[in-house]
Amino acid sequence: MPYLVSLFSASQIGWVTPPEIKLIDRNPTITASVVRASYRSVVTAIVNSFASILRPAYSNSLDWPTWAALSNTVPRLMAALVNRNHSQPCLVPDVLNQVLRHLLPATHATILSETPWDLFASSMVCRSWYIEARPLLDKSIQLGLFRTVIYNNRFDIDGMKRYIDILAESRRNELDDLDQIEQVTIDVSSLEYYRLDQKLNTLKELFHLRPRNLVELKIVIARPNQMYSMTLNEVNNVFHDLRPFSHPIKRLDLKGYRYTTDYTKMNSLLTLLSPQLESLRLTHCTISLGTNSALRMCSRMREVSLSDVHVTGEALAFVLPAWPDLRQFHYTHSNRQKLDHTIEALAISCPRLQSFALVNLGPMDNTAVTISNVCAVVTRCTELRSLRLVRISWVRISWVVGLVLTDASHKRYRRLENLDLEGCLNLDDRVTVGAGWSELRTLSLARCDRLDESFLEWAVGSCPKLEKMVIPGHLMEKTNMWIRWHGFHRHRGNTWKREGGQPVAPLSHYTFRSCLRTPSYADSDVIRKSRAMGVYIGNTSLYQSCGRPLLSQVSIFSVYSFTRRYARVLIFYSPSSLYDLLIHSKVRWGFV
Incomplete structure (x- = not known):
């Protein structure tokens, strides 16, 4: 072992005697649980590091060697490791680095249960250990691994308990490990109901630490486990059990199993979160009268996304006046619905709206909103930056050019930057001469199979800040060459992005196909x-x-x-x- 022999001759070599270890300058002692958890692994690493020296003494022993036993067995080695110039001896960094490398996992950790907990705990023993262990820990785990804590069928209760102990110690040492957690995801459909209490208890302990960046709670009930499927009452109990320790949550994402399911105790959770809730995403849920009452209490709401929800009548029209600062409203439906009163209330009550999306996943005749109410949103919400209309039957070129992109009828300044008209099959009329909108940056026309090429010419020439376009497939060959002259290059599929260069100065649209004739x-x-x-x-x-x-x-x-x-x-x-x-x-x- 020539490398280890060279390390022994280095100056200022020392050793720390566990568990009497100094912490990172701030706390005089470390909790016994963290030291006890890491000491056995560290000693194992030492034995593995110096296997050729220690094997004669411990080849037949099943006990872990103590510091005194190591000193008596190999006095030369211990004498070389002791630094008599320090009142609190410590390992030289090179030797410590070799020891800690034996705690690295065999594979890169991509889930919480694969985390090298011994290495994690060793990083909090003292400052020198932190300096050596932290880079190794960062390289052995996936970036952002601790950003989301997932409770599912791969959840390790013992590992989570140890993780919580380490987080508690990290907070006492004024480290930032606890601040990395931003989201907790509970996959109820994959949890075995007989272990649910144990897992929720660890979640309660995690919330009691109050990570300051933990702001999002996601609950998934879709695709239930057929073997351990939970009843509706048991799912409701999950919401009830979350109530005591979910106060810091600002974003709630609930994905239900079927849109007709009424999670009654979800309303009590919404009521509890209402003072701070700013973002809500509901998928396959029922919005009942009780839900309306809870939603009206969320006065700080900024973002709402509803997908395949079941709403009694147009009850949302009575909720929207309670959200005057709403910035985003996205609604997705696959069946026939009527949302005219809801969108009308949105235009009146939410003037600061910046993003509006209406997505129809069903047939074209399932359009839930008439053109007049969407026009009211575009006209009243002057801060609107993003507009997405998918498979809407009444969307035509004349409406897009006349109302959305130009200021011919409304003198107020528009800030629209993103326009998505995916699957609008009635974009078959020709563009007329009109002043373009100078702030448009992205334009998506995917699956607009009846679109005429003249609209693309008008958009490129009249919107000088246009950076990204999604062109329907039937126009790819026709526009392939001339769109490149305007600085665009094909990015992926039917998506084009403008390369670096000066945008084209907007000119009036005149086709000159009739002005040129064949030379004689x-x-x-x-x-x-x-x-x-x-x-x-x-x-x-x-x-x-x-x-x-x-x-x-x-x-x-x-x-x-x-x-x-x-x-x-x-x-x-x-x-x-x-x-x-x-x-x-x-x-x-x-x-x-």
Whole structure:
């Protein structure tokens, strides 16, 4: 063992006698439980590190060696490790690092039960141990492992108890391990009901530590365990048992089993969380009259997402006035519903709304809201930044251009940055001339199978800050080349992102397919000159000298952008036919 022999000759070598160990400068002693938990493993690591020296003395012994036993058995080794210059001896960092490496797990820890608890506990023995053990601990576990504590069928009760003990000691040492926890997820569907009490007790102990960054509670009841399926009453008891120790929660996410299920004791949990609750996500749940009363108490609500919920009538219309500071409202449904009164109340009661989404997962005729009420949301909520309408039957180009993207009828400044019209099949009308909206950054038109290419031309030319587009599949080939001239590149699938570069200056939309005609034989000299510069125009198409088409049926601003980047002078066969358009657009062009 030449490496270990070289370590023994190093200066300032010493040893710490457990359990009389100094903590990190602040506390004079360490709790016996943490030391006892790590001491056995550390001694095992020492024995493994110096196996060739210690094996003759302990080859037949089943007892763990004490410090005195080690000193009497191998006095030369102990004398080399003792540093007489320190009142509190400690291991030299190189030796300590080798010892702690024996506590590393065989595989990278990706779940809580795989955490190397001995190494975790050793990091809190003293400052020198913390400095050596902490980097090893960070490398042996997945980043963000402690961010979410999951209670499911893979949950280790013993490991969780030890984790809570370590967290308690970490707080006494003023470390930040407890602050890493941000979310607790309880998968009720996978918990065995006969062990539920034990697991909830550990959860209670965790909440009693009050992690200051723990703000989200997620409860999953979907896909129940067929062997240990819980009754509705037992699920309700889970909500009841969570009441005493769930005060710091600001975000609640509840995913039910079926949308018709009424979790009655969920209302008492909502009532308890109401003073601080800011975000609520409900999936497959029933919103009863009792739920409405609890929701009205959540005066600090900022974000609401409802998916396949069962609402009696339009009871939400009476809840929304209690949320004047609501910033996000997302509603997803798959069956036929009527939400006109709800959306009308949203437009009136939540003027600071920034994100609105209405998603129809059923047939197109299941649209739950009429156009007038969505128009009211867009008109009244002047801070709206994100609008998502999925599979809505009445969405048409004229409505999008006339109301959402332009300020023709409303002079107030709009902040809309994200527009998603996925699956709106009635986007089949053509775009008309109109002033674009200058703040739009993302535009999603996925599965809009009837969309005309002219709308994409209008959007690219009229929205200079556009950074991301999702183009429907039937237009990919048509737009593949000209969209690249505007700085876009294909990111993934049908998604395009703008590369670094200057955005195209917005111009009025004029197609010039009728302005260009096929050059005659008499114009061969002009064609020859244009080919020498690498540009050729004929039959509404722009070609390189190799003859490959670059642009077909594009608008005037597309040609303008192309000439700015790739050609100094653009030769038109019939400049007189474009004269009026060019003068009207106030663009200077050179003609040969």
